[in-house]
Amino acid sequence: MxxxxxxxxxxxxxxxxxxxxxxxxxxxxxxxxxxxxxxxxxxxxxxxxxxxxxxxxxxxxxxxxxxxxxxxxxxxxxxxxxxxxxxxxxxxxxxxxxxxxxxxxxxxxxxxxxxxxxxxxxxxxxNAFATNALQWAPQIRAGDTVRGVFADGLSAPIHEDDIAAVAERVLLDDGHEGAAYRLTGPAATSNADQVAAIGAALGRKLTFVETDPADAGPELFPHVPPQMLERLLRTFAETVGTPPEITGTVEQLTGAPARPFDRWARDHAGDFRA
CATH class of the missing domain: 3.40.50.720 (NAD(P)-binding Rossmann-like Domain)
Known part of the structure; x- marks a missing residue:
């Protein structure tokens, strides 16, 4: 069990x-x-x-x-x-x-x-979860403009099922006790590019409009505790112009390469439809 x-x-x-x-x-x-x-x-x-x-x-x-x-x-x-x-x-x-x-x-x-x-x-x-993009779902359901911070912030977001695939192997196969595995998606993508990929999955043209971090609040980050938001915004600021870590761990452990963000967007297109 x-x-x-x-x-x-x-x-x-x-x-x-x-x-x-x-x-x-x-x-x-x-x-x-x-x-x-x-x-x-x-x-x-x-x-x-x-x-x-x-x-x-x-x-x-x-x-x-x-x-x-x-x-x-x-x-x-x-x-x-x-x-x-x-x-x-x-x-x-x-x-x-x-x-x-x-x-x-x-x-x-x-x-x-x-x-x-x-x-x-x-x-x-x-590192970054592709599902973090669900924070934009209410705006995408309402129109074609997405307000957010740091349009050029870079990450290599990982599909949640790739994390689950690694967890499956670690639970079912021997030899993983004591290990720590760093997991990422396969490629760097900016916040603006993620919004564009979601638009492509929906057959729409979406535009990312950058918001001053000083004006970001609960309407953009409704699930972030207020005491954590300032520190989280500083973390996001550090991703601008900084190439993200990219590992091959998903493929090494599962035999299948990590899925890119546009695949995640297609898999979750229904979450962004009104």
Whole structure:
């Protein structure tokens, strides 16, 4: 049995689908099972961290995202027989990183808790997610202009199913315990080019209009906690004129190359339609 937290999230849902297709029993943890709409073959269980012992009976492996990680949860997993945990961490964890950055603190804490838990751990460290482009969906549904910061900011966004494909291999194959894998998409693309690719997938011409970061607020970043927004904007500013890290890890571990952003845009075209 493999336990998957965040089973209704972008990566977690893709991983559940992959593990079931591979014939693996999956226990999908979600805070709202009634609305999860997960495959019938998955064992869907309410995620109640305050009752962790009920989550892991019969399980040997565990996929975890950092926001869900706590030392008591990991201790309960180990006590119930889990031996290997795969963490969806972050590419911000690297040599020379700003260790005070809130995203670094969250993921570094989760990694440290796993190392201290006695469980074998594997850390997946993706950089930019292609799904971050969903922040523009309301504007694209409403018209052909997208307001955003740093039109020329560069990243190599990774398709969520490529992260799930790596997680599948790490969970099912031997030899990944103790490893940390840096994951990216295959090519650099700017924010403006991402908007153009979404437009092409929709058969429309979309225009990116750059907004002064000083004027960016909750309307552009509704899911970012206010206390994190200023630091996040500084991080985005650093991507202008800076080529992003690009790794071949997805292909090395799965045998298939990472998918480019325009493929992601085609796969998600429906998310941008009114």
């Amino acid at each position: 493999i336990v998957v937290t965040g089973a209704t999230g972008n990566v977690g849902r893709a991983l559940v689908d992959r593990l079931l297709a591979a014939g693996q029993p999956v226990r999908a943890l979600t805070r709202d099972p009634e609305r999860a709409e997960l495959p019938a073959r998955a064992e869907v269980v309410p995620f109640r961290p305050e009752e962790p012992d009920a989550l892991f009976a019969g399980a040997t492996k565990f996929f975890l995202y950092a926001q869900a990680g706590t030392a008591p949860l990991l201790a309960a997993a180990r006590a119930q027989g889990v031996r290997h945990v795969v963490l969806l961490s972050s590419g911000i964890i690297q040599e020379g990183a700003d260790e005070t950055h809130p995203i670094h603190v969250m993921h570094a804490t989760a990694e440290r808790q796993i190392r201290d838990s006695g469980l074998a751990g594997t850390f997946l460290r993706p």
